Amino acid sequence: MPFRFSMFATVALAASLALAGCASQISKGEPAARRDKNQAERKPAPDFELKDINGKVIRLSDYRGQVVLLNFWATWCGPCKIEIPWFVEFQRTYKDRGFTVIGVSVDEDGWEAVRPFLAGRQVNYPVVVSTPEVEQKYGGVEALPMSFLIDREGRIASTHVGLVAKKTYEDEIRQLLD
């Protein structure tokens, strides 16, 4: 048990270190980014098990070997809605090259809020509903949208908080896929 807690604390620390560089910008309400180009400096993305709309368990570790765009969002988050069509397009364009988006909703009402939201949209990537434990593993969700680009080895290559340009995401995805 102490070992498991130690692992949790270490992984949570890694995630919060990934966000630490973003803290001052978030507190000013400005989009923030952190990129670790040096692969050796990248921190492991905390694993999780969450269910999708059909009850299927989605594990981040099942996507090892792929580039993952892990997007924390909520139905009440306006800027998140701007990004979703981009992510649908990324999923369509890059899926066959070993890429996926995973949407993680932080809606307090869970599927009650998310299900009708998704019904009106053609979202072609897995969407799961978060838990406070998962959010804590990723350093706490203080602002949305919050996205992590994860490399094929399961490490966090970049972190974005707030709405950023579509091109920024696409450039980073391509770099990780190449």
Next chain:
Amino acid sequence: MKTKSASFWTSALAVWTLAAASAQAPQILAIQEPQKVAVPRQGEVRIALKASMQPGYHANSNTPSESYLIPLRLTWDAQAPLQVVEILYPKPKLEKFAFAGKPVSVLDGEFEIVTRFRRAPNAMPGPAFLQGKLRYQACNDKMCFPPKTLDVKVPLLIQ
């Protein structure tokens, strides 16, 4: 000894992690501390809650224009020595954002929420407190912040 040391460091890491996370959250909406309110034996009491938002941010109004948006909501303790007659929210602004097809009903800057109360039949004369909660969800044009609930405490003097 080794276990104790590991336990200390893991606890310290956890505390540091939580502190780092909470340090990121900006204080977007502030409530001015309410003044003491004298409650007469008869008639109504109006209490104005003064709030201000940081420049560049907005909160959804109490009547958001889209069902998925979280409304501003003031609630008062039902056991209070005052009974709510009506809550009067400020007039919202309609603002256009890239994410919404129609203008969004929001509040920004400084605003007041006025509550009309009547004295509860069982209210005892003397000092008392009225407690409430203000729930809001704020955004700017680039990011949104999870819904937050602020505690409100109004000192009363029941006559």
